[in-house]
Amino acid sequence: MKKIIGMLFLLLIAAMVTGCNKEPKPEERFTAYVKEWNEHNFDKMYDYLSEEAQGKVSKEDFTDRYEKIYKDLEIKNLKVDFKAPEEVEEKDGAVEFPFHVKMDSFAGEIAFDHTAVLTKEERDDAQNWFVNWDTTFIFPQLEEGDKISLPTTPAKRGDIVDKNGTGLAVTGKVSEIGIIPSEMGDDEEKVIKQVSDVLGLSKEKIKKELSASWVQPEHFVPIKKIPGDANDLLEKVTAIPGVNNRTVEARVYPLGEAAAHLIGYVGPITAEELEEAGGGYQSSDVIGKRGLEQVFEEKLKGENGVKIVINKEDGTEEVLAEREVKDGEDVQLTIDAGVQAEIFNELKGEAGAATALNPVTGETLALVSSPSFDPNILSLGATAKDWEKLDKNKKDPLATRFKNGYAPGSVLKPITSAIALEAGAVDWKKTYDIKGLSWQKDASWGGYSVTRVSDTNGPVDLEKALVLSDNIFFARAALDLRQDKFIAGLKTFGFEEDIPDYAFPLDKSTIGNIDSDIALADSAYGQGQIEMNIVHLATTYTPLINKGNMIQPVLVKGVADSAVWKEGIMSEKTAADIQNALVKVVEDPKGTARGARISGKRLAGKTGTAELKAKQGEKGKENGFFVAYDTEKPDMLVAMLIEDVQGRGGSAPAVDRVKKVFEK
Numbered sequence: 001m002k003k004i005i006g007m008l009f010l011l012l013i014a015a016m017v018t019g020c021n022k023e024p025k026p027e028e029r030f031t032a033y034v035k036e037w038n039e040h041n042f043d044k045m046y047d048y049l050s051e052e053a054q055g056k057v058s059k060e061d062f063t064d065r066y067e068k069i070y071k072d073l074e075i076k077n078l079k080v081d082f083k084a085p086e087e088v089e090e091k092d093g094a095v096e097f098p099f100h101v102k103m104d105s106f107a108g109e110i111a112f113d114h115t116a117v118l119t120k121e122e123r124d125d126a127q128n129w130f131v132n133w134d135t136t137f138i139f140p141q142l143e144e145g146d147k148i149s150l151p152t153t154p155a156k157r158g159d160i161v162d163k164n165g166t167g168l169a170v171t172g173k174v175s176e177i178g179i180i181p182s183e184m185g186d187d188e189e190k191v192i193k194q195v196s197d198v199l200g201l202s203k204e205k206i207k208k209e210l211s212a213s214w215v216q217p218e219h220f221v222p223i224k225k226i227p228g229d230a231n232d233l234l235e236k237v238t239a240i241p242g243v244n245n246r247t248v249e250a251r252v253y254p255l256g257e258a259a260a261h262l263i264g265y266v267g268p269i270t271a272e273e274l275e276e277a278g279g280g281y282q283s284s285d286v287i288g289k290r291g292l293e294q295v296f297e298e299k300l301k302g303e304n305g306v307k308i309v310i311n312k313e314d315g316t317e318e319v320l321a322e323r324e325v326k327d328g329e330d331v332q333l334t335i336d337a338g339v340q341a342e343i344f345n346e347l348k349g350e351a352g353a354a355t356a357l358n359p360v361t362g363e364t365l366a367l368v369s370s371p372s373f374d375p376n377i378l379s380l381g382a383t384a385k386d387w388e389k390l391d392k393n394k395k396d397p398l399a400t401r402f403k404n405g406y407a408p409g410s411v412l413k414p415i416t417s418a419i420a421l422e423a424g425a426v427d428w429k430k431t432y433d434i435k436g437l438s439w440q441k442d443a444s445w446g447g448y449s450v451t452r453v454s455d456t457n458g459p460v461d462l463e464k465a466l467v468l469s470d471n472i473f474f475a476r477a478a479l480d481l482r483q484d485k486f487i488a489g490l491k492t493f494g495f496e497e498d499i500p501d502y503a504f505p506l507d508k509s510t511i512g513n514i515d516s517d518i519a520l521a522d523s524a525y526g527q528g529q530i531e532m533n534i535v536h537l538a539t540t541y542t543p544l545i546n547k548g549n550m551i552q553p554v555l556v557k558g559v560a561d562s563a564v565w566k567e568g569i570m571s572e573k574t575a576a577d578i579q580n581a582l583v584k585v586v587e588d589p590k591g592t593a594r595g596a597r598i599s600g601k602r603l604a605g606k607t608g609t610a611e612l613k614a615k616q617g618e619k620g621k622e623n624g625f626f627v628a629y630d631t632e633k634p635d636m637l638v639a640m641l642i643e644d645v646q647g648r649g650g651s652a653p654a655v656d657r658v659k660k661v662f663e664k
Contacts, residue, residue, distance in 0.1 A: 026095045026118045026129040027084035033131055034082045034099065042066040050119050050130040056144075069138060069148065073308060074106040074279065093120045095129070106279070107150075107308045107321035112140050139310065141318045147311045152282070155302030157251060158328030160263055160292060162337040163363070163557055169263050169293060172252030174228045174380060175245045177237055181210060182217035184242035191242050198237045199224050200383035225250055225380040251286065251379050255337060257372035258344035261400040262335070262504065264291020265375035289378070291400075292331065295503060302328030332557040333503075334363035342664055343638070344368045346657040352642040353401035353534045356661075359542040359629060359637040361562045362551040364535065367504065371397040405507045405531030406641060409610030410469045410592075410651075411625045412526035414578050415540050416478065417462060418570040419489030421577075425481035428577060431459035432476050439472045441479065441517055450475040450521055454590070466581040469592045469607060471525045478524030483514055486524070492569045493540050493550065495532075500565060502535070503555040509536040526608060538639035539565070541627055544579045544604070545634045547572040579604050583631060593626065595652060596659045602631045603662065609650035622646040626654035630662065638662070 033048040042063040046054070049062075057065075069075075082099040089095065095118050102111040117132040135142045142148070160169035177199065184191045192210075196203045201224060209221055225248065226233055238245055251266050253259070266286040274281055280303070281287065287301070288294035305325025310318045336356075343354050347370040356366040373390055390397055420426045435457055440449040454468045465473035478486050491497075495509050512529020514520050522528035532540075535553055542551040543566075552565035570578075582604035585591040592607040605628030612621040624645035629637035638661055640654045 024128045025088070026090075026120075027088055027097065029129040030082060030097050030099075030116060030118060030131070031084060034080045037080045038078060040066075040070065040078070048131050049133045051121060053131065053133040056134075066138065072148075072150070076104045078103045094118065094132075105308060105321055107306045107323045110139070110308070110321050114140055139320060141310045141320065143312070145313045149309045149311050151307050151309060153305035153325040155304050155325050156327040157266070157286075157302060158296075158300040158330045160296070160300070160331045160333065162333055162335045162340075163365075164336070165332070166337040167254050168259055168333065168335065168337065169251060169253055171249055172228065172254075173247050174225050174250040174252065174376075175230070175234050176222050176225045176248045177234075177243065177245050178220040178222045179206070179210060179242050180218065180220055180244055181215065181242070183244075187241060191240055194240045195223065195237065195243060198233070198240070199226075200385040202384070220244060220246065227374075227376040227380065228252070253375040253379070255341055256374055256376060258341045258368070259335075259337075260291070260372045260375045261369035261402065262291055262340075262367045263375065264293035264295075265289055265379040266293050267379055267381070286379075292333075292503065295505070296331050299331060300328045302326050334358075334361075334365065334554055334557055334561075335367065336365045339636070339661075340366040340368065342366075343640075343657075343661055344370060344372070346660055347640075347642070348657075349395075350642050350653065351395045351401070351644060352640065352654075353404075354638065354640040355402060355534050355538050356636050356638045357535075357538045357542070357551075357553055358635055359538075359545045359551060360634060362539075362542075362553045363561065364553055364555045365636060367402050367535070367555070369399070369401040371395050373397045401641070401643075402534050403504065403506045405509060405533050406623060407528075407530060407610040407612065408526040408532045408537060409608035409623070409625055410471070410526055411537060411606050411608035411627050411639075412524075412530065412532075413466060413469065413474055413608075414544070414582065414606055415490070415493055416474050416486075416524045417466065417578055417581075418543070418574055419486060419492075420477045420481050421462075421574050422570055423481055423485050423489065425485070426462055426477050428462055431461045432473055433458065434460050434470070434472050434476075439475070441521070445518060448518055450525075463581045463584065466578075466606070467584050467588050467591045469585075474524040475521035478520050479517060483520050486520060487511060487514060490530075492566060494536060494566060499536065499539070500552055501559055502553060503559075506533045506535055507531075509533055526610060534639050534641055537625075538627065538637055541606075541629070541637055541639075543570055544575045544582070545629065545631075545637075546575075548575045579631060582606055586628070592651065593628070593655055595655045596626070596628060596662075598659060598663055601633075601662060603628050604631050605629070605655075605658075607651035607655060609645065619646070622650060624648075624651040624654045626651050626658045628658050628662070636662075 033045060036044045046059045046062045079102045097116045099116060100113050118129040119132060120127055121130050135144050156171060159167055161167055192203050192206050195206055206223060209223055215221055234245060237243055253263060267289045269281055269285050269287040273287055274283060288297040303326040305323060307322045308320040339356050343366045349371045352370050354368045357364055377386055437455055438449040438451045450472050452471045460470055460473050490511055495511050498508060509532040514523050519528050523530050539553050543549055548568050548570040549564045550566040550569055552563040554561060583602060586593045586596050586603045586605050593605045596603055596605055605626060608625035610623045622645050624642045627639040638658050640658050642653045645653055
């Protein structure tokens with residue numbers, strides 16, 4: 001038994017000695033090195049380098065170089081592939097292992113084959129295998145002293161054009177103002193101050209540009225771009241000694257203020273936007289800042305062409321990867337530039353919004369917000385003074401009013417009429433005996449009552465109620481209709497929904513809380529908590545022209561043209577009868593839209609004045625509306641809102657302007 005135990009002990013000692021003296025295998029060492037490489041553990045990779053390699057590069061430089069190159073080239077999906085051979089041939093204390101590298105970069109895939117040489121070295125009283133690394137391990141073409149450059153070919157941004165191909169946002173020519181330092185002479189401070197005053201730039205910004213490391217005395221140093229038609233400004237600034245200009249390409253907006261809220265503008269990408277974009281942009285790029293420039297950014301921007309180039313010390317170049325330039329796509333809208341400009345000009349700086357639709361096809365011919373701003377100035381870099389001027393304007397020219405919801409007032413009455421008629425709550429013969437200018441259901445309403453403008457002093461039917469815009473009639477009709485049917489009816493007109501596939505994001509038209517008879521009565525004539533955006537408002541009139549079908553409005557050419565959004569929301573008869581009543585709103589001597597009469601045209605329309613006040617009896621803000629179309633040539637329906645019309649005849653300013661649009 002002792003003999004057996006002794007033999008086992010000797011075997012154990014022999015096994016331990018054999019284990020301690022196990023020779024490290026080069027293929028296992030290189031496999032471990034490849035693992036660290038695949039995991040981007042560059043600091044650990046350095047520990048596998050031979051003494052010769054470590055003598056040429058420090059650990060810090062080794063790690064920094066890999067990290068910088070992989071970050072700059074946006075290296076992803078790195079795969080270093082090494083298959084250990086069945087037999088390893090050692091020669092003079094060295095072995096060679098072939099391996100394959102594949103990775104994705106922002107310019108495309110990079111792949112190569114290479115051979116690693118491992119040498120046996122003694123460190124810390126033990127022998128092991130180490131990699132004879134050099135820069136060709138990063139890329140085989142990259143030798144010591146070579147540089148990597150990333151030349152780019154900018155993509156042309158796609159144009160935004162109207163239905164006829166007229167440019168709304170295009171690549172055009174602008175003037176770039178610059179200073180030639182050597183031509184300022186001894187008046188540098190004076191010149192800088194003059195340029196600062198004329199262009200509205202800070203002296204610090206100008207000095208920063210002039211002190212850039214690349215600047216030489218004879219160089220043209222760009223300071224600011226200005227619109228190509230800013231001739232007076234150009235003449236004034238170039239009269240300053242040392243100031244010159246050149247023509248360069250930039251994004252321009254031919255309609256200027258008339259389409260600024262709709263089209264938006266581009267500007268230099270910010271650090272925050274660059275981070276959010278998650279690739280595909282460089283710090284020198286521009287990006288859509290608002291409007292359709294922002295909505296269609298992905299489609300418009302295109303993809304810059306880029307090369308990853310190794311610049312050799314002898315001046316030659318080797319291309320590692322290349323991504324071809326891909327220009328942005330054009331976007332064609334249904335907008336008619338002429339109609340857009342005409343409606344904007346008619347608003348004459350009033351705070352308001354308007355849209356023009358083709359009520360048969362659904363095409364949005366104009367989408368206007370007023371007052372406005374010049375996108376050509378903002379896209380080229382607005383100064384602090386430019387922004388201050390916009391911020392101090394009490395009419396808020398940066399607000400995109402056509403996207404917002406507003407209490408519609410009496411322009412809702414044709415919708416209420418259709419809902420009540422279809423539900424059988426009223427017909428064209430039914431009358432309400434109304435006396436005086438105010439009415440309340442009963443004493444439970446306390447001091448609240450519904451008021452109207454015209455005292456008919458007797459029976460009022462639906463046609464007369466539309467012609468005279470009688471709030472009391474519609475309040476009583478809604479009470480007979482009841483809350484659930486009224487709300488359901490509004491929803492058939494698209495309330496509480498987004499307009500399908502509409503390119504510009506608009507606020508939903510909302511019903512609000514109708515929790516009492518007073519709220520129901522007020523809502524029937526467009527007060528209460530009901531709010532509508534101007535596009536939806538115009539859309540709700542399209543069933544009158546399309547035999548009871550509500551057309552789907554579109555903004556981009558070819559997207560669901562002539563599509564029906566809501567089918568059969570009223571009968572053909574109801575549509576025809578309401579249209580006839582709206583013709584009388586314009587043509588009847590007592591009609592609220594009689595100011596819109598045009599000789600030779602048969603307009604149908606409805607006025608509205610929405611009162612915004614805390615409680616009855618107070619004077620508050622008023623917004624005026626008018627919706628109209630030519631019944632004999634129904635190719636354009638215009639809806640317009642003008643804010644702050646109190647003391648100016650309610651809807652009269654909107655009626656006057658819409659009339660002029662149809663006249664022209």
